[in-house]
Amino acid sequence: MSNFNTEIRKTILRIIHESHAAHTGTSLSAVEILIAVFKSMDLEKIKKHNNARDRIILSKGHGTAALYAVMYHFGLLTEDEINTYFKNGTVLAGHTSHHVPFVEHSTGALGHGLPVALGIALGLRSLKLGGRSFVVTGDGELHEGSNWEAIMLAGHMKMQNLCLLVDKNGLSQVGRVDECCTVDPLKEKFESFNFAAYEVDGHDDNKIQEIIQKTENSEKPVAIVCHTVKGKGISFMEHNNEWHYMGPQGEDYEKVVEELENASS
């Protein structure tokens, strides 16, 4: 794990710790996916709100600590802003809000981001603008039928400027996704819906970025199934659903700090 990625994890865990927030595991699984997307986008266009800009929607809005931390490290949020996360009077709530500068769409209820991202892709295509529409969903989130309405139509319309990244950490709130209702075989499912589908180590941001770049001129919508670990980067949080709702406090936070210091040294 690079120092940059570790710094982002430090920020995520710090803001969750300081505000007594939650949704730790789901934030940690999405870090590299978000880094790859933000590295792939033209941030100057985003800062200028140019209509041809790339967009990203974090459909799994409960992982918003990761989005805000990544935005902070890419210069889209200030330290003063991110330090208000989950605190009274903030716009940086525990789910993604469009009131935060440069956030495209508010999410939190699952299954909303993908149809909206498809609408953005449609709008850009209608205007003959070149931006891409990125959306990050969870794997448990794919239980929501609205996703499949959008996937079916995107494939049918060959919506080539839509790029879906699935944070496949294998866990939803109660337990394992494949024990509740499996979404597998996911890549094949996307292919059958006329997507160009890929599987990748979801903690290798370079590889995710490579796929994003090589599919820039895709003739089909793109789906990247990112195999991730919920709680990635903190030994006692990995694969442990206790950290879906919990945030680190006391000794746990001391261990977090120690592990991340060791990772960056």
Add this chain to the structure above:
Amino acid sequence: MRRDDKVFLLIGDTGFHLVEPLFEEFPDRTLNVGVAEQNLIGISAGLCNAGFKPVCYAISNFLVQRCFEQIRNDLCLHNYPVVLAGTSAGFDNGALWATHYIVDDIGCLKPLPKMKIYSPSSIEAMHAVCRELFAFSGPAYMRIAKSKFSEGKDASNINRFVLETPESEILVVAHGKMVKNAIDAAALAKNFSVFAMDRIKPVDTGVLDGFAGKYKKIVVVEDNFKSGLYNSICQFLAERNAPNPKIYFIGPAEEYEKHTGDPKYLEEKYGLAPAQINAFIKKISAAE
């Protein structure tokens, strides 16, 4: 769509023999998303993000109720300028039964911040409503009744008297198709006035305040449960903190009745036919 190149028509597989010319003329600004209303609303929100002003056309039930959370989160939360054009209102689809007639849409949408609600009462009112709707100032729902009722004169304003009876102490307030029923009822006995509330939300408080000082009795006639216009007027009067007229409701009971029939059958069942409205008013006229 000719005047504004940002208008985008989305349909949820509704509008056979109606929308085709628009699809032909504006291929880049029209789309049938199929039988997928959640996607319909989500896409409309995404189009707004890209600068468009979408109009979503579908049968009212599916447009409002199938995708309620999308309307709440993706449209109202963002104050996106989307027009929800719902076909069929009240008991228009009565014979198709409760999945297809709609008497609970106004109550569903009314609590949502930013949402405007229109129920045009005539062809002329539809034109006036559209002038306001297509300013695209935020999310709005238009409940389109199956009616060819013409007032025979231009309705330059929405929310207006369609029948003013001098010295009358009773006012009927109606919307949509029920305005015609109220006018027909008045033709039988000219002892009340009729006001068409083409815009239900935002509530026309100025107009209601004027009614409260002028009339002794207000009768709300609507093909919607009490959660609709009646509820809005009751709330306004309750919060007014001044002497109020008595208020009455003519409309459907809060039920999905197992026996159904055509619009006339259901209107008669719930006292909405002109003769029944007239009889109701005669009764309350006699009462203190």
